[in-house]
Amino acid sequence: MTLQKVIFPVENYDLALTLASGQAFRWRRSGDAWEGVIGSRWVRLRQENGCIHAETAGQVEDWQWLRHYLQTDVDLETILSAFPDDSPMREAVAACRGLRLLRQEPWECLASFICSSSKQIVQIEQIVGLLCRRFGPAMTVPPDMNCAGAFPTAERLATVSEAELRECKLGFRAPYLCGTARKLAAGEVDLSRLGGLPLEEARAALLTLPGVGIKIADCVLLFAYGFQEAFPVDVWITKALQQLYFPKRRANLPRLRHFSRSHFRPYSGYAQQYLFHYMRTRRSPNEKK
DNA sequence: GGCCAGGCGCGTA
């Protein structure tokens, strides 16, 4: 079997930062490259000299699926220059140069984030890996490559018991994933239709699914459908907004959500990802220099 | 060993 290869020139793109930034959960570092799965394709990516080098197994007609996933045609400078001109955002941008948003497949993104609640990113990666290994369809991979399958379909997970999901470390999230998979398999919500709706309507549809609240819905709206104004508020973003924008008084979650909806437009989603990564990686203020 | 993690759903005030 021969590997198919392609090279994309990119600007203002930090591949490693992006793949490891907690939006997608199937990427593993392997030497100077990253190996992962996009849809039903095994992929290896490497950034070198202003280019992303990609390899995949199996036939490739064209590479649009990969450009779309990596969002290589997005002009990041335009987005960064539209961020609010305040010191938190300036610091976040300086700390995360080249951080991008990916465009993921909706079901995988939704299911992954149902697994994410009250979990650290490494644990989410572990859960998603177990789901793929156990229930995912096989893929074409390079020889001698031990790789889990592609992400299992909603139809497949709809047939799986809660107990089997708990064996994949889902814990209390098992009935959520089970329930959502079954609702989708039954056609009660059509994920392929949400991208064409206004943001509020797409969010409302996601909120009818078990285990999906505002935060997870906003992750899917942003990371899968590309709604630029979605702004997921998780524990890190709560800390960021509280410390950086409301240091004097305690602000509750609804208030923070309200503030974020107006303050960071129009590229709120990108701003959120920058704040998220900035908070997770910056040295804590009381840590010694 | 204790705190906390890319939360949600439900009960209560």
Place this chain on the structure above:
DNA sequence: TACGCGCATGGC
């Protein structure tokens, strides 16, 4: 509307 709590599991 705004909290508080329980829910599994494991990283640090």
